Amino acid sequence: MKKYQLFLLSVFVSLNVSANEYTASFFGIKSDGITNNTGSIQKAIDYISEHRGGTLVFYVGRYLTGTIHLKSNVKIRLEEGAVLVGASSPYDYNSSTQGARAIIEANGQSNIGIYGKGVIEGSGNTLIKNMNDLLNAGYIKKNSEPGLISFTNCMNVSLNGLHLWNGPYNALTLTECKTVNLEALDINGRNIPSSTGIVAKGCKWVNLKDLFVEVKKEPFINQNNQFVTIQNAITNKGVTL
Amino acid sequence: MIAKMKKIRKLLLPFALLFVFSSNVFSKDYNVLDFGAKNDGITLNSAIIQGAIDYITENGGGRLVFEPGVYITGSVYLKSNVTLHLKKGAELRSSGNGFDFVKDKYIGWMSMIFALKQDNIGITGEGMINGMGFSTALSMLDYAQKGFIIDALSYDRAKEDNRPVNIYFRECNQVKITGITLKDPANWNQVYDQCKDVYVDSIKVDSKSYWNNDGIDIVDCDGVVIKNSYFDAADDIICFKSHDATKICQNVIVDNCSGRSSANGLKFGTVSRGGFRNFKITNLKIFDTYRSAIALQSVDGGIIDNILIDGVKSYNTGNVIFLRIGDRLNKLNSGEVSVLKNVTIKNVYAEVPFSKADSGYSYEGPVEDLPRNISPSAIIGLPDWRIENVTLSNIEIVYPGAGNPFYAKRGTSKEELESIPEMPYAYPEFSQFKELPAWGFYVRHADNITFDNVVLKAKESDYRPAIVIDDAKELKLQNLNFSEPGQKNKKQTILNNVTQRKK
Amino acid sequence: MIKYQKALWVMIWIWCAGMTASAKDYPVLNFGAKNDGVTLNTTIIQGAIDYISENGGGRLVFAPGIYVTGSVYIKSNVTLHLENKAELKGSPNPFDYVRDGYIGWTSLVFSLKQENIGITGEGTINANGFAAATNMVDHIHKGIVVDALSLDRPDATIRPNTIYFRECEKVNVTGITQKDPGSWNFVIDQCTDVLIDRIHIDSKAYWNNDGIDIVDCDRVVIKNSYIDASDDAICFKSHDPSKICQNVVVDNCTVRSSASGLKFGTVNRGGFRNITVTNLKVIDTYRSAITIQSVDGGVAENILIDGVKSYNTANAIYIRMGDRWSGDKTSSLNNVTIKNVYAEIPLSKPDSGYRYEGPVEDLPRNISPSAIVGLPNWRIKDITLSNIEIVYPGGSNPHYAKRGTSKEELESIPEMHHAYPEFSQFKELPAWGFYVRHADNITFDNVVLKVKDSDYRPAIVIDDAKDIELKNINISEPESKKKNQIILNNTTKRKK
Incomplete structure (x- = not known):
């Protein structure tokens, strides 16, 4: 555990050194709730990642987007009132590899995080309906169900302070990640029959602290993980995860 | 040569009709709204449209139908056996954000609708493709200024490969574009590059929202029909290019098209690396055009061979005919040759205005190459690369005249004629030599040129003669008719270093 | 109050009728304006206004078409008359606008110290604010504009x-549609004798898009209007401590907002006095249907709100005294009557799907109650609530957010003297229906509070109040027959 703390500390220091801040508007990202910003947010992440990393900051507003791929050394900060809104068509979601699809997706990246008092809002039942319509028409095949956040094979991941709302399926999927800190998250999929909380598989060193999870299906799926710690993480019924 | 052309035409037309017919019969229709697209003018539909195209191509092909409404999109790739069918009132509209567009790695350009190495594809219907070019181009300019994209911003605009065109099809076979309106690209409008069997019918182009807004660019294609179409473009409207020195643009029919441009009407070039062969252009109407109604340019070591242009009406056009050989790539000593030969232009009526022909249109052509009086039509080769075998018959051109020697003057003495610069490396335009010594036609370094039944009229008297021909062999002038007020005894034809053809 | 209202109407109708009768009409096209949606007409429109003002006044008439323009100033005795399908459209270029040195704000249409002015007709003013604001963002990032x-x-x-x-007198704005500003929408600041009738506002193109802001005005009538705004819809403000916003009648208006519907504040340096609002309908509104705020050292007094229907609005009534920018002044808020109100509060976000939705904030909290919240030493006084019915969703979850009703818990609710006032500012409050604190002489008369799902909180909590009168209170909550729905702490009731 001590080793682990030291390791975390060094990560924290190194991240702070390169913490250049960029505001969303610099990249032409629109807060009007109707402009689909996928291309611009992705360009911003790529640009920041290519320029020694930093933080992309979203202030109050609704930022509509399809899948964006988070890259190493890039953090996203959602200020209070900022809402990253997931687009409502399954076509708007893709995955860089076999990983689960999501609004924010990362594969094989390190030193990434999302924090602040803002919201990541899925399209919930609307997306589910759109997906079922396309499946019934035979236009799409069964594919992974788009979640809010999905990280695969990432290292040094932190999520802090966020509201993860209205996710149609898994709010947060962690696959074979190492050193994951989840703190002060409010996960809510109240009206969505398939809403699921956190799914962690094959991860090492996962820290859950001060979580509130209200979903219709499993609040926490914990499979083949090592070193999971849970502090004050409860469901809407007051039950510990 | 005419017999040869007829043969091509006979081969080409039934073939084009055949594939158009066959692709219609077996098409299954899919409504894009069923894939979740929104025609609300707000939702970005790129991913949905792409998903629909991919599904259709993998399931036997068919038409992706757009009901009326505005569909916002970024880049999509059309795939084999898929036709986008835009119903009347349906508009495929660019998001206006350059970051929603792909720069294709193989092609090297950005586009709203790409197709790469696909067969049997099309865009049909009476709907519209709107590139929102002004917004899209300005977004890229802004991104370049902030350093998100690398661009030298030459001329204070993002360069062409950083601005999306509406359509870029590359290495595709059996392409059908009919009925649609193509509007406001950020760059060229529609490019068909190394495609085979391209059929364009009854389209309307409104392309003057930003710089380099061409009408249609046919690059190194084989088997092309363009007919019954209307073009209004800030840059060249019907433009044939050859980007690849190993390729050629050939077997092309253009019939019953009309349009205007703040550059050239019908243009071969500027990029002309491989060449152009076997063209038949009929019933062309050009108006309000800043540069030449017809410009054939071979300036990059390629060939222009076997071209028939029959039936042109040109009103209010800054220049009528400009044929040019140049050496932009400086190949004179490399053994390569630019070729321009076997061209027939006949049945042309043209009026050239005194004032700027494209005045009042957006993105007017640039005022340049001053001082000069009204420029003549011209056939200009280089001393060693000569334009050969050009026939001009049944031509009438009405000029404004009024060339004023106090403003600009080029005399017709041997010394003066031979001092006109050759400009082998320059960008070719009818105005490039500034003042030329004739008001009607100027010919230089060209052999076996025939003028037959050519009428040149000047409305006001001009200090220059009607025709100046310098360094030409085997020239044939028959049935020339000049009219210039108050100049009955003026010598209208000046020949320098010219031999006439023996009968 | 009613008597006063009638007098005001009659007076404004008289001068308004006089104004239109003598108007001479000038088509703006005759001055060379182009209605092509492309040509920038700023100087032409200004030239026309100046000419008309200097030549006895009249109407500058806009025939159908789109007239692109930057900032123009209306001058005395000139009315812009926009015919049906005529649109005055803001240029997308922020450099085509003036930030007026005296006023300190930027606008498409200005008028400064003029009298007898107006904008009439059934046409539209489209400020095209998203484009201008977005282009301004780019200029700022490039350092061309400092911000x-x-x-x-x-x-x-x-x-x-x-x-x-x-500072204009005799202002008449009727019939027109106002659309898509880049900032606030329609500001009337220190004006006298203002008539606003039958206007339609669609104001949700960018941040801070208010509907109407009446700032420090005297004698204003707003009626028969529809306002859809991403920020506050009908908003009274007082920017100047030496001024007051007074003698206002609002009648028969419908509003929708991603902030508050009818708002007094936030800026309230001088105050609000003698304001009557009747027949108000509020729909799909993110914050409060009615909010009266005195937080900057001004007064708020003699306010009558009679007849409100509020559907799908997150909060019905929020009355707040605070000490935000008061300096050495004391805020006051007294003599307010709110009656004949029916309101339904939803569980979900009421402005969901509108452009520029209100910000998700002040979490975690369950559904917030209506509230009257003063400060310990600055007390809200003389408030009467009668014939009120509010339907709440209930369903609160104490695991998500909890505020109990013990003396300690109630007294630990922060005062937040200096905070920006909103109904949600205290996060979780201990009641589901009404919360009152630091307020004296408050009357609840015939108040019905209903909750659809049971709530862990009581209906009403009153803490630190003197001379309270509660009569005919009717509370309904499923499966809660023995629940104590009214909690009083440190409160005295009024003697009859």
Whole structure:
């Protein structure tokens, strides 16, 4: 555990050194709730990642987007009132590899995080309906169900302070990640029959602290993980995860 | 040569009709709204449209139908056996954000609708493709200024490969574009590059929202029909290019098209690396055009061979005919040759205005190459690369005249004629030599040129003669008719270093 | 109050009728304006206004078409008359607008110290604010314009309003549609004798898009209007401590907002007095249907709100005294009557799907109650609530957010003297229906509070109140027959 703390500390220091801040508007990202910003947010992440990393900051507003791929050394900060809104068509979601699809997706990246008092809002039942319509028409095949956040094979991941709302399926999927800190998250999929909380598989060193999870299906799926710690993480019924 | 052309035409037309017919019969229709697209003018539909195209191509092909409404999109790739069918009132509209567009790695350009190495594809219907070019181009300019994209911003605009065109099809076979309106690209409008069997019918182009807004660019294609179409473009409207020195643009029919441009009407070039062969252009109407109604340019070591242009009406056009050989790539000593030969232009009526022909249109052509009086039509080769075998018959051109020697003057003495610069490396335009010594036609370094039944009229008297021909062999002038007020005894034809053809 | 209202109407009708009768008409096309949606007409429209003002006044008439323009100033005795399908459209270029040095704000249409002015007809003023604001963002990032970009947007004063009238007399705005400002929309500041009738506002193109802002005005009538705004819809303000916003009648208006429907404040330096609002309908509104705030050392007094229907609005009534920018002044808030109100509060976000939705904030909290919240030493006084019915969703979850009703818990609720006032500012409050604190002489008369799902909180909590009168209180909550629905702490009831 001590080793682990030291390791975390060094990560924290190194991240702070390169913490250049960029505001969303610099990249032409629109807060009007109707402009689909996928291309611009992705360009911003790529640009920041290519320029020694930093933080992309979203202030109050609704930022509509399809899948964006988070890259190493890039953090996203959602200020209070900022809402990253997931687009409502399954076509708007893709995955860089076999990983689960999501609004924010990362594969094989390190030193990434999302924090602040803002919201990541899925399209919930609307997306589910759109997906079922396309499946019934035979236009799409069964594919992974788009979640809010999905990280695969990432290292040094932190999520802090966020509201993860209205996710149609898994709010947060962690696959074979190492050193994951989840703190002060409010996960809510109240009206969505398939809403699921956190799914962690094959991860090492996962820290859950001060979580509130209200979903219709499993609040926490914990499979083949090592070193999971849970502090004050409860469901809407007051039950510990 | 005419017999040869007829043969091509006979081969080409039934073939084009055949594939158009066959692709219609077996098409299954899919409504894009069923894939979740929104025609609300707000939702970005790129991913949905792409998903629909991919599904259709993998399931036997068919038409992706757009009901009326505005569909916002970024880049999509059309795939084999898929036709986008835009119903009347349906508009495929660019998001206006350059970051929603792909720069294709193989092609090297950005586009709203790409197709790469696909067969049997099309865009049909009476709907519209709107590139929102002004917004899209300005977004890229802004991104370049902030350093998100690398661009030298030459001329204070993002360069062409950083601005999306509406359509870029590359290495595709059996392409059908009919009925649609193509509007406001950020760059060229529609490019068909190394495609085979391209059929364009009854389209309307409104392309003057930003710089380099061409009408249609046919690059190194084989088997092309363009007919019954209307073009209004800030840059060249019907433009044939050859980007690849190993390729050629050939077997092309253009019939019953009309349009205007703040550059050239019908243009071969500027990029002309491989060449152009076997063209038949009929019933062309050009108006309000800043540069030449017809410009054939071979300036990059390629060939222009076997071209028939029959039936042109040109009103209010800054220049009528400009044929040019140049050496932009400086190949004179490399053994390569630019070729321009076997061209027939006949049945042309043209009026050239005194004032700027494209005045009042957006993105007017640039005022340049001053001082000069009204420029003549011209056939200009280089001393060693000569334009050969050009026939001009049944031509009438009405000029404004009024060339004023106090403003600009080029005399017709041997010394003066031979001092006109050759400009082998320059960008070719009818105005490039500034003042030329004739008001009607100027010919230089060209052999076996025939003028037959050519009428040149000047409305006001001009200090220059009607025709100046310098360094030409085997020239044939028959049935020339000049009219210039108050100049009955003026010598209208000046020949320098010219031999006439023996009968 | 009613008597006063009638007198005001009659007076404003008289001068308004006089104004239109003598108007001479000048088509703006005769001055060379182009209605092509492309040509920038700023100087032409200004030239026409100046000519008309200097030549006895009249109407500058806009025939159908789109007239692109930057900032113009209306002058005395000139009315812009926009015919049906005529649109005055803001240029997308922020450099085509003036930030008026005296007023300190940017606007498409200005008027400064003029009299007898108006905008009439059934046409539209479209400020095209998203384009101007977005282009301004780029200029700021490139350093061409200096701005802190607070909240990642240009300052409100450098983005164009649709209309800003300052220190004008006899203002008549009727019939028109106002659309898509870059900042606030329609500001009437220190004006006298203002008539606003039958206007339609669609104001949700960018941040801070208010509907109407009446700032320090005297004698204003607003009626028969529809306002859909992403920020406050009908908003009274007082910017100047030496001024007061007074003698206002609002009748028969319908509003929708991603902030508050009818708002007094936030800026309230001088005060609000003698204001009557009747027949108000509020729909799909993110914050309060009615909010009266005195937080900057001004007064709020003699206010009558009679007849409100509020559907799908997150909060019905929020009355707040605070000490935000008061300096050495004391805020006051007294003599307010709110009656004949029916309101339904939803569980979900009421403005969901509108452009520029209100910000998700002050979490965690369950559904917030209506509230009257003063400060311990600055007390809200003489408030009467009668014939009120509010239907709440209930369903609160104490695991998500909890505020109990013990003396300690109630007294530990922060005072937040200096905070920006909103119904949600205290996060979780201990009642589901009404919360009152630091308020004296408050009357609840025939108040019905209903909750659809049971709530862990009581209906009403009153803490630190003197001379309270509660009569005919009717509370309904499923499966809660023995629940104590009214909690009083440190409160005295009025003697009959």
